[in-house]
Amino acid sequence: MIIADNVTVSRSGRKLIDSISIDLKPGQFTVVIGPNGAGKSTLMKVLSGEMTPDSGLVSYYGTSVDLCQPANLAKRRAVLPQATQLAFPFTALEIARMGAVAHGALNPNEEARKALSRVGLRGFESRPYPSMSGGEQQRVQFARALAQVPQPVVDGIPRALFLDEPTASLDLGHQISVLETARDFASAGGMVLAILHDLNLAAEFADHLVVLHHGRVVAEGPCHETVSDEMIASVYGIAGAVGRVPASHIPYILPQSRNR
Amino acid sequence: MKALAMPFRRTGEGDRTSRGVLVLFLLVILLVLACLISLHVGPTGVGIGDLWAYATGKGDSLTTQERVILEAVRLPRTALGLLVGAGLAVSGAMMQGLFRNPLADPGIVGVTSGAGLAAVSAIVLGGGVLAPVALALGNQFLPLMAFFGGLLVTWVLYAIATRDGRTSTTALILCGIAIGALAGAFMGLLIVMADDRQLRDITFWSLGSLGGATYGRVLSVLPFIAFVMAIIPFVAKGLDALILGDAAAFHMGIPVQRLKRIVIVAVAAACGSTVAVAGAIGFVGIVVPHLLRLAMGPSHRFLLPGSALGGGALLLIADSVARTVAAPAELPIGVITALFGAPVFLFLLIGKNGIGMRDLP
DSSP states (O other): OEEEEEEEEEEETTTEEEEEEEEEEETTTEEEETTTSHHHHHHHHTTTTOOOEEEEEEEEEEEEGSSSHHHHHHHHHHOOSOOOSSSSSBEEEEEHHHHEEEEEEEHHHHHHHHHHHHTTTOOTTSSSSGGOHHHHHHHHHHHHHHHSSSSSTTTTTEEEEESSSSSTTOOOHHHHHHHHHHHHHTTTTOEEEEEOOOOHHHHHOOSEEEEEEEEEEEEEEEEHOOOHHHHHHHHHSSSSOOOOOOOTTTTOOGGGGGGG | HHHGGGGOOOOTOOOHHHHHHHHHHHHHHHHHHHHHHHHHSSOOOOOHHHHHHHTTTTTGSOOOOHHIIIIIIIHHHHHHHHHHHHHHHHHHHHHHHOOOHHOTTTTTTHHHHHHHHHHHHHHHHTTTTTHHHHHHHHHGGGHHHHHHHHHHHHHHHHHHHHHHTTHHHHHHHHHHHHHHHHHHHHHHHHHHOOOHHHHHHHHHHHHSSSSOOOHHHHHHHHHHHHHHHHHHHHHHHHHHHHHOHHHHHHHHTTHHHHHHHHHHHHHHHHHHHHHHHOOOOSSSSHHHHHHHHHOOOHHHHHHHHHHHHHHHHHHOOOOOOHHTTTSSSSHHHHHHHHHHHHHHHHHHHHTTTTTSSSOOO
């Protein structure tokens, strides 16, 4: 279990996240939503050990994250960052392989190939990363994260996957397939924390929804208990949008309807 | 066409390990040839057959004069060229990895100027205020001073041009111009203070040359280059990960701050020590890594050792050209490397994949 206990991060006099406590449980897909500047990315940085909070503690199975060596941490969790640009022409395979190397894979090339085919990029191995589209680059990065934690549970200890806007710049089909891969990871006993902007996707995939606003957790729990007209109105300033069909001349697409 | 090729897709698709090994092998051959050329050419030609006989201990075919030239002039010069070329190219490749920017060459961003200024200070002040230090350090005084000069500039550059793990190309190049100008100004002051003998030395540093090669110089630069070569296996994986950004490298288990400190020290060691023994030789650090990335891909596992081999070979060939085209006069080697390197730099800026026209990550 990964636990953040009462963490606060301040930058130039402003609290980016304010006294947040959150647990990532094995087998659970946690989704963080909230408007821009709510502190979502900061919370993820603190949980992944990248940023040390000004107060509060983050622990991985009882060990404070500050005491973990980067190499050990890398075997425990992988992080998918927001869009990454490169000035050097690594191939898709070489990028994914870095994740496999960080994991300590015996055959990194093989692991990298597997990860690429899991994100639907079989046949793209030799493509130079800078020449790929934004969505393809995002999936290569996802493959790198998957190659770093290929098994959701190793020796009884669950691994974690942190995804910072994994669906940005992806088309609808790939948004769903990336989140399905992440859900499979959680179902198999791993921990998943994803930041999403699309509330419909969040509502479909989250086992546990965390709503951030002005650096604080304003609502938390299963989606059907968390998503309400009042919450959406107070956080996003959009009233009367939950569970209502739009005016008849506007077509609408709800991906979660495909499972009915 | 693409569909037809699909069934024959090799299993090594996207993996350039075997290509890297092949290119390294070819570079070893190139380097051996470059060494032979460097030992062979000159006013007194030493035949390749004679060289072989000498190397295998059957030195009878050499005249005494040839033997003296080979041992006192050509051998130290070749050894120095090898070390200097390797140091320049590796410091360039490491710096480009550190700054995540293929334009970051120690010469262009001012590290060479800083190291050169420190070296010139050592020459001019070595007899005066710094005399006790100079005496204590002996042979290592000049390279150590240049190392600290280079270290200071690399550190300042990093502090100025990199924010939140992102390096601004503009800030980097502008910093280079500013540091170069500052170093030039101080250099001017020192030149006013210098005597005739020191002036000749200063001119030599600013043009760059392997002309004054002695075993003493080879020995003074050797420990620095040996140190840089020795750390290559320990930083290659980290530099690869660093290309994806500080955060991503940390996520993949790289101790980012420690890696950067080591690389900054290595860049300064390679660049400073070579400047101290051979002056400011430009463009080797940008041309060699760039060509190698085209040939073997950007992975530092192969790029760094490849740069060492290729840099040594390029500098020896450039030096052989410098010694012969205008014989008996000798061109400054910096002229040759700039003639070859400046167009490559321009191509990097404006070419098909030019990077001067867009913002780098």
